[in-house]
Amino acid sequence: MKGNPISVCIVDDHSVVREGYRRLLERTTDINVVEEADTGEEAYFRSSRIRVDVYIMDINLPGMSGLETLRKIIRRVPDQKILMFSMHEDVVFVSRAMHAGARGYVTKSSAPEVLVDAVRIVASGKLFISQEMAQELALQMRPKNKTKLDLLSAREFEIFRLLVEGHSVSEISELLHLSYKTVANYQSAIKNKLDVSNAAQIIRVGLEHGVISSQLEDSSSS
DSSP states (O other): OOOOOEEEEEEOSOHHHHHHHHHHHTTSSSEEEEEEESSHHHHHHHHTTOOOSEEEEOSOOSSSOHHHHHHHHHHHSTTOEEEEEESOOSHHHHHHHHHHTOSEEEETTSOHHHHHHHHHHHHTTOOEEOHHHHHHHHHHTSGGGOOGGGGSOHHHHHHHHHHHTTOOHHHHHHHTTOOHHHHHHHHHHHHHHHTOOSHHHHHHHHHHTTSSOHHHHHHHHO
16 A cells, blocks of 8 residues: 655745756656745744645745755754755855754756655655765865865855855844844855855855856856
């Protein structure tokens, strides 16, 4: 006798993308997309009203990011299974997501069947990281391969990510519901840890570590 289908909530700010994921997953017989959200705030709100087996969550969400949403949902529901789905292929994002409580990480460049397999594996209680990314993550975790970004706390990394995307301290304070002074203090700590002194140097570090693309840097400097 078969069990109930795996219930899924898709969290992505693009409706076309959510529809594509829904169609992909519902071509299976054992996965059912029962909820959708287009912001982290909405996903967090829904987590208090309905339980699903697996959240598929993009890291880059408007307002409260996927990483911040992940942390807040895990604090509320410690055993909630969350699979991060992102365009970022740099292992720094995999590491941050897994340390924050994600049960898996899939890149948007992966073949469609990889996402389906990942949902099933995460729903079963296991962790999922592609073999290639797992090898890179293991290499990064070696002491000699540590980078300056590893010095940042979870909150500092979140603010660093927003800074390299061009957000001001005022904007970040609103996005993360923190005081201006608190964000400014975090910004100072980030500069000290990364040994940089201005916004351009912060963006350069983000570019070097795959936190932003060269296209984003070019557009922000134009």
